[in-house]
Amino acid sequence: MLTALWNNRIEVVAVILFAVGFSTLLLHRNLLKKVIGLNIMDTAAYLFLTSLGYIRDRLSPIITDGATDPEAYVNPLPAGLVLTGIVVSVSVTAVMLGLTLRLYKRYHTLNLDEIYRMTHEEQEAER
Amino acid sequence: MSFFLNFPLFIIILSLMTAVTSSLLKEKAARVLTLALAAVAAVLNLLTLAYTAAEGKSFTYLMGHYPHPWGNELKFGILEPLFAAAFAAVLFLSVLGGKKQLDQKLEHSKGRFYYVLCDLVLVSLTALVYTNDIFTGYVFIEICTLSSCGLLLIRQNGRTILASVRYMMFSLIGSGLFLFGVIFLYSLTGHLLLPNLKESIAVLNASGERRLPLLAAVSLITIGISVKSGLAPFHLWMADTYGAALPSSSGILSGLVSKGYAFFLIKLVFDAFGPAFFYTSGVQNILFAFGVLGILLGSVGALRENNIFRMNAYSSAAQIGYIYMGIGLSATMGIEAALFQILTHALTKPAIFLASAGLSDSAGGAKKFHNLQGTGFMNPFAGVSFSFEAFSMIGLPFTMGFISKYLFGMAAFDSTHNKMIPTLIALALSTILNTLYFARTILRIYNTPENGGTVRVPIRQQKNFFIAGSLFALANLFFGIFARPFIAFLADGLRIF
Incomplete structure (x- = not known):
């Protein structure tokens, strides 16, 4: 059991990080911390994916010194996926931060419960 | 014609180019372009459908003619073009019918961006429906999330921003789970294209090796998608979101975006996981249970609301519960019922949102029931349209809602005993609750207002809404009356999925 965990230590760390990020995103009341949780969660997924793509003693997948044997190189696909994923998570983070800023300017707090209470009052006042 | x-x-490609062009145009031109794009997309999808239906098989389209594992693929039989066409048509009608509110409530400096976002929703839904690659699916899921968040945000007040934040939170939790599931699956199988995944999963399933990680991957993907669709208990963002957004946005979000995800899940079940594995994995039971829970929580939530838009939102949550209950029921009749329900809800809910907006506007923007008294007389077309679509939701005969409920009932009798009883109870209870909350609304809007004097909104002041509302109702009646050949067509599509 312990050896299995040790052999897959990067994956284990990735899963723990994912859980940390996920619970922060879900449970924290502070909007900025939620965004941080989101980033931890995404980064954990990329760590997992990167560790899958890495094979010890192999080269990055660019032909060097004329070696054309695929066995000499690592699989380029996971790296490509991680890059795509990073682009996605950067844009999502940007949107979330923009929203957070807007909410803060309007309600002067980052606490989601407080904001929720204030909007609820606005809604009750509505016809 | 191949x-x-x-x-x-x-x-x-056309939708992407239209999105870029629209951002440079004036608001009005951008709207015309978006409407034209949606119409063209619907027609082209129908032409593809005509070809695939005549051939009776599904096709794999290699992008740039690069074969596996280098290239990316699209795959489509009957269901993909059918649903893509329906999504494009509903987008067209939602934007057309909501024109009045869009004109009044959009800031004109931002108007054109609304249509850019509509184009992006269309491209992401089309790509989600057609793609044959799970990671491409992930990318378009995220594009869909961001653009639908923009549709909410375009009208900025405190509540729409908060609604968008909540919507994004739940969506991001969903896509995070989905992404992790995809990576798990990739590490187990080494593939991202759906047919290769299906092969590898069948081999793993037969050998019984690595059952636990495989189950974890499949459940992460399934749960991720269902969280994004707003399956209970993750439906709480809906009430805020649809309560604060423009009617066109609410229609697109509830009628299309959540349904696009559900369709993608059905596609994954058939093309990637394989029904043989999925329906023995136990994940289907989780979906079933949460589907039933969603139906009940959504209906009770709708009954407790006193705001018409929030009531519609809870009713959407219940309808999404139906879809997932169908997916959980069985691979044949359950999925057929779920597919039909996707279409039913896509054709009904946007019309309800448009009609509610018409009613609310005639009462000076009121949203609470006691202020909506008599609005059915003030805006007769909105009143009729709301009542008709509500009848379809309740499931009166000759409407699609009736056929949906009939199909779920049949699927329940076809499935195992321990699923039959809960399905039937959920159907019965939700029909009663549906009737209660819609009847209450209809009684309210046709109750003579206390102050007597009313101003009528004639149809000529709301031509676009009249056209869209009538087309929604006609389509509903058409598929409700000629349901049998259409269901047979869906079943054919399922066979070659």
Whole structure:
């Protein structure tokens, strides 16, 4: 059991990080911390994916010194996926931060419960 | 005409180009372009459908003619073009019918961006429906999330921003789970294309090796998608979101975006996981249980609301519960019922949102029931349209809602005993609750207002809403009356999925 965990230590760390990020995103009341949780969660997924793509003693997948044997190189696909994923998570983070800023300017707090209470009052006042 | 097979790719490229062009145009031109795009997309999808239905098989379209594992693929039989066409048509009608509110409530400096976002929703839904690659699916899921968040945000007040934040939170939790599931699956199988995944999963399933990680991957993906669709208990963002947004946005979000995810899940079940594995994995039971829970929580939530838009939102949550209950029921009749329900809800809910907006506007923007008294007389077309769509939701005969409920009932009798009883109870209870909350609304809007004097909104002041509302109702009646051949067509599509 312990050896299995040790052999897959990067994956284990990735899963723990994912859980940390996920619970922060879900449970924290502070909007900025939620965004941080989101980033931890995404980064954990990329760590997992990167560790899958890495094979010890192999080269990055660019032909060097004329070696054309695929066995000499690592699989380029996971790296490509991680890059795509990073682009996605950067844009999502940007949107979330923009929203957070807007909410803060309007309600002067980052606490989601407080904001929720204030909007609820606005809604009750509505016809 | 095998040339028709190029159309799905054309639609995707065309929508992307339209999105870029729209951002440079004036508001009005951008709207015309978006409406034209949605109409063209619907027609091209129907042409593709005509070809695939005549051939009676599904096609794999290699993008740039690069074979596996280098290239990316689209795959489509009957269901993909059918649903893509329906999504494009509903987008067209939602934007058309909500024109009045869009004109009044959009800031004109931002108007054109609304249509850019509509184009992006269309491209992401089309790509989600057609793609044959799970990671491409992930990318378009995220594009769909961001653009639908923009549709909410375009009208900025405190509540729409908060609604968008909540919507994004739940969506991001969903896509995070989905992404992790995809990576798990990739590490187990080494594939991302759906047919290769299906092969590898069948081999793993037969050998019984690595059952636990495989189950974890499949459940992460399934749960991720269902969280994004707003399956209970993750439906709480809906009430805030649809309560604060423009009617066109609410229609697109509830009628299309959540349904696009559900369709993608059905596609994954058939093309990636394989029904043989999925329906023995136990994940289907989780979906079933949460589907039933969603139906009940959504209906009770709708009954407790005193705001018409929030009531519609809870009713959407219940309808999504139906879809997932169907997916959980069985691979044949359950999925057929779920597919039919996707179409029913896509054709009904946007019309309800448009009609509610018409009623609310005639009462000076009121949203609470006691202020909506008599609005059915003030805006007669909105009143009729709301009542008709509500009848479809309740499931009166000759409407699609009736056929949906009938199909779920049949699927329940076809499935195992321990699923039959809960399905029937959920159907019965939700029909009663549906009737209660819609009847209450209809009684309210046709109750003579206390102050007597009313100003009528004639149809000529709301031509676009009249056209869209009538087309929604006609389509509903058409598929409700000629349901049998259409269901047979869906079943054919399922066979070659």
